[in-house]
Amino acid sequence: MNLLQRDRPGAPVPAAVAAGAEAGAEAVAAPPTAPNRLRRALAVSEAGVIAALAGLVLVFWLLEPAFLSGTNVRSMLTAVSFVGIIAIGQTLLLVAGEFDLSVGSVAGLSAIIAAWLMTKGNLPVPLGILGGLATGAFVGLINGVLVVHVRIPAFIATLGMLYAARGFIYVITNGYPIYPLPRSVGEIGSADVIFGLGWSFVLLVILAVIADVVLRRTTTGRNLYATGGNEEVARLVGIHTARVKIACFMVVGALAAVAGMLVLADGASGTPAIGTGWELTVIAGVVIGGVSLFGGVGTVAAGIVGMLLLQVVQSGLVVVGVNPNWQTVAVGLIMVLAVGVDIARRRMSLAGGAS
Amino acid sequence: MTHVLETERLGKKFAGVPALKGVDFRLHAGEIHALIGHNGAGKSTLVKILTGVWPAGSYEGAVKLDGAAVSFASPADARAKGVAYVPQEIQVVEQLTVAENLFVGHTGLDTAPRVSFRELRRRAAELLGRLEIPIDPRTSVAALSATQRQLVMIARALTTDPRVLILDEPTASLAGTETDRLFAVLNRLRAAGTTMVFITHRIPEVMRMCDRATVLRDGEKVAELERSDFSERGIVAAMVGREVDHLYPTRSSRHGEDEVLRLEHVSVPHPLHARDVLRDVSFSARRGEIVGIAGVVGAGRTELLSAIYGALPHTGTISVEGAPKRLKTPADARRAGIAMLTEDRKGTGLLFNFALRENITAGNLAGLSRGGWVDRRGEQSAALGFIRSLRIKAPSPSSDVAHLSGGNQQKILLARVLMNAPKLMLLDEPTKGVDVETRQEIYRLILDLADRGVTLLVVSSEIAELVGLCDRCVVLADGQIVDEFRRGEGSEARVIEATTTAVATGAPRP
Structure with missing residues (x-):
């Protein structure tokens, strides 16, 4: 967990410094002024996107009250769960300064391998799940090593993996779904855990909370931000940036596997198409949430809110009765708009801070 | 005229x-x-x-x-x-030929929609011939x-x-x-x-x-x-020009006798070309000693510090407190009690996605965390402590570092180095781009640290600063040590003479 275990009691510290460090927390600072407070509120990365989400929900609800019906809300939350779980990992990876385009294929491959192990492999379901997770993590390891040690740009390395992993699915299945699966798999998929929502939503919430706390509160999280902020600086302060990045690739892979296997359970069938197209949905969503493509900026909470916003737009357009072909156009526009607003906001806060 | x-x-x-x-x-x-x-x-x-x-x-x-x-x-x-x-x-441009390199981006040929390579070669051959430079214009520059x-x-x-x-x-x-x-x-x-x-x-x-x-x-x-x-x-x-004036606080104590750092035949290869940026450098530093590293930009000063800090690969032996160390990464160096202040504050020092507080504690969280959890209260008070003791002028520990003055940014990076509690500090241009007042504060800090037994290697382009501050100075030119003198034996003239009269192929002075 802690990548920086060093302890040297008795090493000299200037007395003035040590005394200062022990002195309490009564502030050097002047109380924040009003514009300062406003700027800080704007600077909370979640604030803008939460406001946008609330606004969109309101608009769709006013246009069509059925938008907030129990059924529609449940279907939106379920739909966002699968990609949302991957978005958690993608956020961590983006914060560390890399990204992964292979997540959809890895989700599919992990699901298919899990399904294969449970049927042709005659293994018990838990071992099948473990196999799926191991597949995801292993593919993440390969991605990480290619990017960090072989120094292939993440765009190329993970794009290659997108093709290779999808290809493996067809090698294994020959294009036919793996069916039937053990009954318990289908039961996991159709379980009503809470408010009519299944395991996918529950796992999304649990994993997102854990990842958000890790990123905000732990040394590991801090090392991720440092690595994504400036890899050379991170290296110079003693962080093993290669380990950090490879670990993130493995987490993304494992989370993609979780999402893929949840779809497997949901459909009770090992379909070769599982995960197709997810990579772009995930990146679009977290970027809308304000996670920077340049690394070092963003939170898991914001990434998830971004995913929700994307889902709300897609479902909302359908509920309101817009031709579904326009959905894709909307997603594209919103992503570009979100990043544009983000850049403008950052410029404003920089200009304001210069005073 | x-x-x-x-x-x-x-x-x-x-x-x-x-x-x-x-x-x-x-x-x-x-x-x-x-x-x-x-x-x-x-x-x-x-x-x-x-x-x-x-x-x-x-x-x-x-x-x-x-x-x-x-x-x-x-x-x-x-x-x-x-x-x-x-x-x-x-x-x-390595991918192009000599002829193409000669005219790349120049007017005359590139205004035509098509480049005539024959014309290009003819003009290149004519130019090289006039200068009597025996290079075939068709050669690839890479060769x-x-x-x-x-x-x-x-x-x-x-x-x-x-x-x-x-x-x-x-x-x-x-x-x-x-x-x-x-x-x-x-x-x-x-x-x-x-x-x-x-x-x-x-x-x-x-x-x-x-x-x-x-x-x-x-x-x-x-x-x-x-x-x-x-x-x-x-x-x-x-x-x-001017003689060393009394701008530099003088040191009241003497340094210790035991050796903290020893370099034996340390060389650093150039990352791209087949030559060494640091050649066969040997010297040592004692506990509490301030050793100045003088020389012009490009003489190998930063490379020397980076090699000791594990940030550049080197050959030869580096020993800390008598024991040879494997310093392959900065993490190794920090474990050995070495910390480094970078010359390039914006490029390799500050993290602009972090506030002031997190910039100080970056890399120093081991003492501020329990089981991997960051002690945020401890972090806050550590940051406040440094803000006070180093007199960093900033509104609060959560201030943005991009808008602080050079002097205050430098103090933040110094705080980061101090928090690591090193026994050997490598300071690359500690007073570069900082105001006069901060300069004085940094000099006093360096002396204070030396009095407390920290060994310091200080690189500076201001020779007077090194001569005034350091117990000993090592002069580098073309990656080699060309002169070395103790406090009181050296002068700005001696350093300039050593750096300017060294010839590329010259052997180090005895």
Whole structure:
């Protein structure tokens, strides 16, 4: 967990410094002024996107009250769960300064391998799940090593993996779904855990909370931000940036596997198409949430809110009765708009801070 | 008499700090004119004005070409009006041939929709033949040696038939015999009437090649010398100027006797070229000793610190407290009790996605966390402690670091280094770009740390600072130690002499 275990009691510290460090927390600072407070509120990365989400929900609800019906809300939350779980990992990876385009294929491959192990492999379901997770993590390891040690740009390395992993699915299945699966798999998929929502939503919430706390509160999280902020600086302060990045690739892979296997359970069938197209949905969503493509900026909470916003737009357009072909156009526009607003906001806060 | 190129009362300020103060620079037709000065003397500012990097309007005074005032809007404009520049760093496009490199980006050929490679080769061969440079224009640049590349760069600058050719330390990356070949070409150019400005740190080269010389110091012209007035001693004296004053706090204690750091035959290979940026360096430092590392930019100072810090691969042995250490990464060095302050605050120091507080604790969380959880209260009070003890002027620990002054940014990085509680501190240009008051605070901090038994290696371009502050100074030139002296034995003149008279192939002094 802690990548920086060093302890040297008795090493000299200037007395003035040590005394200062022990002195309490009564502030050097002047109380924040009003514009300062406003700027800080704007600077909370979640604030803008939460406001946008609330606004969109309101608009769709006013246009069509059925938008907030129990059924529609449940279907939106379920739909966002699968990609949302991957978005958690993608956020961590983006914060560390890399990204992964292979997540959809890895989700599919992990699901298919899990399904294969449970049927042709005659293994018990838990071992099948473990196999799926191991597949995801292993593919993440390969991605990480290619990017960090072989120094292939993440765009190329993970794009290659997108093709290779999808290809493996067809090698294994020959294009036919793996069916039937053990009954318990289908039961996991159709379980009503809470408010009519299944395991996918529950796992999304649990994993997102854990990842958000890790990123905000732990040394590991801090090392991720440092690595994504400036890899050379991170290296110079003693962080093993290669380990950090490879670990993130493995987490993304494992989370993609979780999402893929949840779809497997949901459909009770090992379909070769599982995960197709997810990579772009995930990146679009977290970027809308304000996670920077340049690394070092963003939170898991914001990434998830971004995913929700994307889902709300897609479902909302359908509920309101817009031709579904326009959905894709909307997603594209919103992503570009979100990043544009983000850049403008950052410029404003920089200009304001210069005073 | 009119001069080919001259400046009148040329001045330029950066953020209110003058870099150039009323310089009259005069260039006679057909001469090789040396431009000399230590780091920060104003050479590069002057050259940047003469080559249009700092456009007209961004400086005071006038630039005249053949007696008529000119204003350069950009480097391309300066080139079009007759001032060509050959940068110190060799910049060639490796994928292209010599002929293509000579005319890349130049007017005449690239205005046509199609490039005639035959015409390109013919003109390249003609130019190289005129300069008697024996390189086939069809050769790929990737296959050329450093001197050949340097010659290609000079030839490229000559494709526009300039009035004045400015050569920025053209010999910096060349060995002795290669320098001879370069000088032969320069002599031919002079014979053909080309006027040249020759920027160098090496006085022997000035004595050998140049007709006249201008010496800058602290942004002012302190000497304009004719060849008949040239003397090594005279040039060094002009570069040095004032004696060491009492700006530097003196140390009350003596350092310890036990060795904290020992380097034996340490070399650092150049990351790209087949030469060493640091060659066979051996020295040691004792507990609580302040060791200054002097030398010009590019002499291997930063590479020396980086090698000790595990940030650059090296050969040879580095021992800490008597035990040889494997220092492959900065993490290894930090475990061995070594910390480093970078010269490049913005590039390799500050994290701009972090607030002030997190910048201080970056890499120092081991003592501020339990089971991997960051103790945020502890982090806050540690940051407040440093803000108070180092007198960092910032609204709060959660301030943005991008808008703080250079001095305050430097204090944040110093706090980061201090928090690591090292026994050996490597400080690369600790007072670069900081205000006078902060400078004094940093000097006192260095002495305070030394009194407490921390060993410090301090790199600085301000020689007076090293001479005034350090117990011992090591002088580097071309990656080798060329001089070493104890407190009281050295002077600014001695350092400048050592750095400027070292010849590339010269052996280290005994």
